Amino acid sequence: MSIVTVQLGQCGNQIGFEVFDALFNDSHCPGGLCSKRENEAYQASCKERFFSEEENGVPVARAVLVDMERKVISQTLSKAARSGRWKYGQHSCFCQKQGSGNNWAYGYSVHGPRHKESIMNLIQKEVEKCDSLSGFFIIMSMAGGTGSGLGAFVTQNLQDQYSSALKMNHIIWPYGTGEVIVQNYNSILTLSHLYRSSDALLVHENDAVHKICAKLMNIKQISFCDINQVLAHQLGSVFQPTYSREGSFHYRRNPLGDLMENLVPHPEFKMLGVRNIPQMSENSLAYSTFTWAGLLKHLRQMLISNAKMEEGIDWQVRPPLSGLPPLGKMSVNKETHFNTSIANLVILRGKDVHSADVGAFKDPALYTSWLEPVHAFNVWKTQRAFRKYEKSAALVSNSQSLVKPLDMIVGKAWNMFASRAYLHQYTKFGIEEEDFLDSFTLLEQVIASYCNL
């Protein structure tokens, strides 16, 4: 089954390129520590999900590119074409000339309705190229105007038009300081709208990925390209093919469906995060060896101590004693708090993958009490290695780890809202104070729900 990706705004398009590039390069990586036949099956599965065939044999990404001004899409198209190995469809783009001005209201209320038909037509064309549609992967930022506002509008329309297809929104959480001044307004409007129309929100925080670049990848002058490449690597390790069942060597057909089934048991809890181990510069890779036991131990501790990378993990944080409820409800202000999960998915790739022991993730103490661990935890595997990593593990979680960032954004937006600053820019385009209040209410509800796990 195939996934249609919708790339929105500068952020969405810049990331989208890196994602397809990472997926393609990995699937054409020679070796992969498995047989030729295995490799071919992997490649074919990846292709079915993400690429369609062009006439002269060059794979075309199953993607629709949308932006309200031209520069980024032009760059994205030419970068892909230059690689010579894959490209975007010539007619898969929708551009305008004037941008959204970082204004969520403009993206949602002006661009959305104005260009709805053209954009939905493009998506329809891409859907028709699929034999069978698994769902939509929508890449967007929360802070800007196009990704956030138009992204929310498009997602809503996808829900209306393709009610049986799944939608996963990949959201970029902006840096805490220094990107866009109205980012907190744009973020709360985006999140509240997506919560109503999307099936799952997969979040990447710029601050976290930036730290990975600095500490693990040892990059001196970090650019957005570096950040996007790390991000794409993490997404690739989630979305590349894995076996459909323990013992089977057939690749699973419906990645989005399976992700949703494993990770989003309840519509009140849709926020997902990704962790990946090991993550390092390619130079260091040659000198490192790992064991599954070591990788999984670190990954588990990253989960429960809410660390986003394998350096600086707080080993003091422990799950509460088995069988007993966690000590006290989560307060957003507590420093080292145990991160309770609703559901977790571990994805293992590489050598001796069948010998990896994931028992520690099945500990009921990790989870909230209303789901049995057998339902809350799943593991996917393939012995085909991912990129140059002999062994790698990814963890997708539905847990409390996004509560603190969410709370911070809501707090800052609330303070600004109380002063009425910038509101005239939104009311000008039909987003009124009530819409803001509705958003605040919904998000406070989400925060409370996660805190009470």
Place this chain on the structure above:
Amino acid sequence: MTQSVVVQVGQCGNQIGCCFWDLALREHAAVNKKGIYDEAISSFFRNVDTRVVGDGGNISKGKICSLKARAVLIDMEEGVVNEILQGPLRDVFDRTGSGLGTFLLKVLKDEFPEVYRFVTSIYPSGEDDVITSPYNSILAMKELNEHADCVLPIDNQSLFDIISKIDLMMNSGKLGAAIKPKSLVTSSTGVFKKRQEKPFDAMNNIVANLLLNLTSSARFEGSLNMDLNEIIMNLVPFPQLHYLVSSLTPLYTLADVNIPPRRLDQMFSDAFSKDHQLIRADPKHSLYLACALMVRGNVQISDLRRNIERLKPSLQFVSWNQEGWKTSLCSVPPVGHSHSLLALANNTCVKPTFIDLRERFIRLYKKKAHLHHYLQIEGMEESCFTEAVSSLSALIQEYNQLDATKSMPVEDLPRLNIAM
């Protein structure tokens, strides 16, 4: 990307405009090697086949034929556009610029309500030879208050001080030979049609560079683009508070190509120093409502973030906008530079300029000096003056109220309570 129309009014406006178009051509020539009429150049120029008469001559793609500036030049005297008069009358606030220029604002607002109106205004300095400039200024301010979306005030004295500073650095011998002539923010080295050097060229070049940097991220590629409408969205929290203090750094670059991070960081520090502001203002000791940093050249997001973290503690932001930063990264540096920074601050440090303006107005108006020249024009009445000064007073009061919050502790407001 967006296209902009430049409206140049009066002697000052047209002189600056001339410098601007020279530098704009120089900038695009440096980037556009193949002579193709591309998106970037279309933001300021039309491409015209001069053999064809009328509208049919516009060419939207292909090779550059003949470039026509998207500009409207307005003046009440014929000679000014073609030759520049010597003399002190160069403010926007002379008879033509301030009156006609600000009248135009209202016309543009009525005709094109959806299009943003950015105004660079030259404010009169302390030493001003035009006796009635306070009247002109106050009347113009009222129009700017009501009909401009965003105003970048600039004063001659600051421009002059900046020039002096550059001259001092160059002549001190310390850096002399190491400075590349093209890299001076004041220089027009490398332009195509070398006009005769005029006295205010160096100062006008600074303003011209301001305009180029303001629009660079809309014209050229970068990892974090910023269009003009984003400037307004992020820097104007309330409609009346739309005055932005600007600063350009570096004023020159040294010949040394490899920029160590320390020098890069110096560029950021300088942007906040009062010596680099284009009006007399000290943003560091006043209150920020919002700040934009538009970076050009080989600077990455980590450099930007590092400097914001470093400088934040020494700056005061209003309580509801503690992280009030808007940033952009454009890959293409200005001609002769490897990197540059334009900082735009919505800061209460503009207040003294306005208070000063009001003071000088009151001194003159109290005695009704020269008033009859204005009142004999049809449509002008005393109420125009009183309305104008009260509009300015209201604006000053807004800034006062904000300043009053400066030393108050920042508290988080109680949040919505959700019943579970």
